[in-house]
Amino acid sequence: MKIVGISSSPRGKNSNTLKLLDAALEGASEAGAEVESINVAKLDIKYCIACDKCHKKGECSINDDFPALLEKLLAADGIIWSSPNYITNVTAQLKTVFDRCPLVIHEQLFEGKYSMSLTTAGGDELDFILDIMNNFMIQCGGKSIGGVGCSMYLGPEAVEAAIEKSRGIGKDLVEAIKEKRQYSEQEARQQAWKEGFKHSVLANKERWAHNCDYWMEKGWIKE
């Protein structure tokens, strides 16, 4: 079983959020997973240019580190997303990765994968940031088992507690994958989205040829 952990703080080794990610990956490793940590802030990942090539041909027109990153994510059984709170959002580095994923969303390529998320903030709004990452995963067809956040103003004891909680949820991510844990509310959201989106796929048959063929193959559309 492979778990990929994504960090996205530009502070590298000094990152508070990386402490949570390291602990979660240690937990996953203790539970038997092969783990890999990737800092997207160190990669060359450009903005999506909305060229539609991924929808038409199934490949990205930009030559940078994103296609190799996507390959690793697609090969993983589980993904741990992490980001500090930057202006009540994820970092621009992580948002840029999300924006490069329209093919993943249109074709639900994270179907069958599990995820969790981690954040730290100077203040609060932890759940809001965790939800951004969890919702992204669900939007891509995957599942989210939840997340851990830490408000740094609470001091070293709170950070230590969040590190231990992250280790625990990292282990639980492996258990969720092993037992194929189901989340009916997430599945219902995905079904509702597919019901609506199939009209867009059909209306864009030419422009989104790859998406359309994929939906036919999957049996999600019939004409």
Ligand SMILES: Cc1cc2nc3c(=O)[nH]c(=O)nc-3n(C[C@H](O)[C@H](O)[C@H](O)COP(=O)(O)O)c2cc1C
């Ligand atoms: C550009 C920037 C924006 C930030 N915005 C917020 C914010 O909106 N709310 C908040 O609580 N903390 C904010 N912070 C504080 C960070 O979330 C906090 O220091 C976090 O622990 C940094 O994580 P890192 O060490 O992993 O980079 C911001 C920090 C920076 C540098």
